[in-house]
Amino acid sequence: xxxxxxxxxxxxxxxxxxxxxxxxxxxxxxxxxxxxxxxxxxxxxxxxxxxxxxxxxxxxxxxxxxxxxxxxxxxxxxxxxxxxxxxxxxxxxxxxxx
Numbered sequence: 001x002x003x004x005x006x007x008x009x010x011x012x013x014x015x016x017x018x019x020x021x022x023x024x025x026x027x028x029x030x031x032x033x034x035x036x037x038x039x040x041x042x043x044x045x046x047x048x049x050x051x052x053x054x055x056x057x058x059x060x061x062x063x064x065x066x067x068x069x070x071x072x073x074x075x076x077x078x079x080x081x082x083x084x085x086x087x088x089x090x091x092x093x094x095x096x097x098x
Contacts, residue, residue, distance in 0.1 A: 014076040030051065035048050
C-alpha cells in the first residue's frame with residue numbers, strides 16, 4: 001500500500017513541478033529573444049514588456065501550465081512503472097509449491 005501512495009505522490013509532485021517550470025522556461029526564452037531582437041534592431045527595450053504582456057494572456061498561461069502538467073505526467077510514467085514492478089507480491093500458495 002505504501003508503494004501506491006508513493007507512486008501517486010511522485011506523479012503529483014512531478015506534475016506540479018513541471019506545471020511551474022514549463023511556463024517559466026517559456027517566459028525566460030521569450031524575454032531573452034525579445035531583448036536580443038530589440039538590441040539587434042535598435043528598438044526601445046520597452047518593447048520587450050509589450051511583447052511579454054501580449055504573449056502571456058490568461059489563456060496562453062493556462063495552456064502552458066496544462067502542458068507542463070502533462071509533461072510531468074509523462075515523465076512520471078516510467079518512474080511509477082519501475083516502482084510498480086519492484087513491489088514484492090505475496091502469493092499464499094508459495095508455501096505449498098517450494
